[in-house]
Amino acid sequence: MSQPQKPSRVAAVLAGEAGGEGDPVRVQGWIRTRRDSKAGLSFLHVHDGSCFDPVQVVAESTLDNYEEEILRLTTACAVDVTGTLAVSQGKGQSLEILASSVEVVGLVEDPDTYPVPAKRHTFEYLREVAHLRPRTNTFSAVARVRNRISDAIHRYFQSNGFAWIHTPIITGSDCEGAGEMFRVSTLDLTNVPRDENNEVDVSQDFFGRETNLTVSGQLNVEAYCLALSKVYTFGPTFRAENSNTSRHLAEFWMIEPEIAFADLADDADLAEDFLKYIFADLLEALPDDMAFFDKRIDPGCIERLENFTKAAFERMDYTEAVACLEQAVSKGTKFEFPVSWGIDLQSEHERWLTETHVGRPIVVMNYPKDIKAFYMRLNDDERTVAAMDVLAPGIGEIIGGAQREERLDVLDRRIAEMNLDPEDYWWYRDLRKYGTVPHAGFGLGLERTLAYATGMANVRDLIPFPRTPKSATF
RNA sequence: UCCCCUGUAGCUCAAUUGGUAGAGCGAGCGGCUGUUAACCGCUAGGUUGCUGGUUCGAGUCCAGCCGGGGGAGCCA
Numbered sequence: 001m002s003q004p005q006k007p008s009r010v011a012a013v014l015a016g017e018a019g020g021e022g023d024p025v026r027v028q029g030w031i032r033t034r035r036d037s038k039a040g041l042s043f044l045h046v047h048d049g050s051c052f053d054p055v056q057v058v059a060e061s062t063l064d065n066y067e068e069e070i071l072r073l074t075t076a077c078a079v080d081v082t083g084t085l086a087v088s089q090g091k092g093q094s095l096e097i098l099a100s101s102v103e104v105v106g107l108v109e110d111p112d113t114y115p116v117p118a119k120r121h122t123f124e125y126l127r128e129v130a131h132l133r134p135r136t137n138t139f140s141a142v143a144r145v146r147n148r149i150s151d152a153i154h155r156y157f158q159s160n161g162f163a164w165i166h167t168p169i170i171t172g173s174d175c176e177g178a179g180e181m182f183r184v185s186t187l188d189l190t191n192v193p194r195d196e197n198n199e200v201d202v203s204q205d206f207f208g209r210e211t212n213l214t215v216s217g218q219l220n221v222e223a224y225c226l227a228l229s230k231v232y233t234f235g236p237t238f239r240a241e242n243s244n245t246s247r248h249l250a251e252f253w254m255i256e257p258e259i260a261f262a263d264l265a266d267d268a269d270l271a272e273d274f275l276k277y278i279f280a281d282l283l284e285a286l287p288d289d290m291a292f293f294d295k296r297i298d299p300g301c302i303e304r305l306e307n308f309t310k311a312a313f314e315r316m317d318y319t320e321a322v323a324c325l326e327q328a329v330s331k332g333t334k335f336e337f338p339v340s341w342g343i344d345l346q347s348e349h350e351r352w353l354t355e356t357h358v359g360r361p362i363v364v365m366n367y368p369k370d371i372k373a374f375y376m377r378l379n380d381d382e383r384t385v386a387a388m389d390v391l392a393p394g395i396g397e398i399i400g401g402a403q404r405e406e407r408l409d410v411l412d413r414r415i416a417e418m419n420l421d422p423e424d425y426w427w428y429r430d431l432r433k434y435g436t437v438p439h440a441g442f443g444l445g446l447e448r449t450l451a452y453a454t455g456m457a458n459v460r461d462l463i464p465f466p467r468t469p470k471s472a473t474f
Numbered sequence: 475u476c477c478c479c480u481g482u483a484g485c486u487c488a489a490u491u492g493g494u495a496g497a498g499c500g501a502g503c504g505g506c507u508g509u510u511a512a513c514c515g516c517u518a519g520g521u522u523g524c525u526g527g528u529u530c531g532a533g534u535c536c537a538g539c540c541g542g543g544g545g546a547g548c549c550a
Contacts (some may be wrong), residue, residue, distance in 0.1 A: 122485080
């Protein structure tokens with residue numbers, strides 16, 4: 001089956017990169033819709049996922065398989081089309097393909113049973129057919145945006161001298177302290193070995209100790225930060241929390257840069273520069289997909305992103321933020337949760353600060369030590385730590401980060417204060433013994449970032465096969 | 475884990491104070507059209523999530539279970 005014409009991507013065809021009027025062209029893809037005209041021809045919209053729009057193929061009734069095959073084409077049929085490029089006589093597209101051959105590669109035998117016909121579907125329903133939803137406009141657009149953002153993240157770090165560190169998925173550390181973990185074991189669950197105290201004998205397990213899926217690569221990546229200076233993680237993360245919200249997944253992807261010889265201000269600068277880069281890149285690279293989200297999913301999302309990339313981020317201390325909130329309350333602003341120094345800011349507080357108070361992204365810094373993790377650097381006031389949250393209009397917290405405690409004596413004090421066992425942190429403490437330096441980093445959830453960029457409301461629709469409590473079908 | 479909402483045709487939803495189910499879309503067939511959210515007509519398609527209870531009678535009321543969604547907490 002030698003085909004003389006090399007196939008082109010639909011994106012290239014529509015961009016005029018596969019040739020001009022009269023040039024031969026070949027595309028491979030799936031039917032989105034078929035419309036027949038009694039003028040003796042059918043219009044096939046063919047997509048291959050390379051761009052938002054399908055290409056229109058004109059199939060005339062003179063094709064030898066017109067009656068038997070082309071008139072039976074339905075949504076999702078796979079085709080291999082050869083023909084010539086033509087200027088469209090109709091509206092809605094400039095170039096189309098006048099087919100000389102439409103080979104049916106894969107037919108839909110019974111269209112009545114195809115779960116995703118060309119009609120409106122709810123996102124909830126499409127989650128039940130997650131293996132077919134990437135064929136829809138929305139989910140193919142999400143997939144392209146996810147890919148582009150991921151690529152931009154790597155491009156940003158790589159072009160700025162960062163090394164991508166593959167921190168472990170399976171961790172022997174039971175002290176990462178960020179929520180419930182998924183146990184990793186090869187023990188026979190129906191016959192678990194016990195020791196003399198009738199405890200599970202983990203020495204017989206695969207690793208000879210208890211192991212779990214990672215909830216964060218941060219502690220590990222700090223080791224590489226203190227050797228390669230500028231590093232980042234980008235990979236899957238697992239949390240066994242029983243969280244049932246539109247913002248939580250049991251398996252999600254996270255980005256965690258870490259920079260050495262850096263303080264909190266450097267960290268905030270990095271976060272601002274980084275976010276602006278990936279969003280500006282998205283707007284520039286995928287205008288058709290973003291236009292779709294702006295029109296059908298979340299009107300205004302393009303303007304929101306444009307403003308985000310242009311506005312200078314406000315910097316504000318936690319103490320000042322609380323003072324602003326208290327002043328607002330005294331002037332009549334109502335919050336569900338009361339405000340006072342020492343509280344963790346609620347979502348409603350964060351939104352007020354970024355949306356109402358300053359009207360642009362804001363970095364809140366230096367939080368009370370009692371509401372933050374042990375590894376965050378203690379400030380000279382002994383009351384606050386060098387933590388930061390980046391808050392954005394329309395979403396609230398988008399990044400959380402901190403300067404790390406690099407002084408061993410202070411770190412040990414903090415470990416003791418929080419009733420943690422220093423032995424669990426022996427190698428983390430080693431990093432402070434041998435050539436310690438100030439360093440800082442932050443964490444960014446990929447799916448939440450995509451939610452912000454696209455206006456899609458649920459992170460379950462921003463990862464190909466979502467894992468949530470009681471749900472891991474695919 | 476807690477609170478609220480919800481489960482009727484392949485999908486989205488109707489069904490008056492309880493009286494044994496309808497529409498739109500999709501699908502099939504036909505008509506019409508260089509069509510593009512096409513349009514017009516016809517046809518097929520349902521043990522109303524599961525189990526039990528109240529009742530002459532349950533999609534409708536009650537209990538339990540299972541699933542879905544939203545919010546809270548936790549966080550990314």
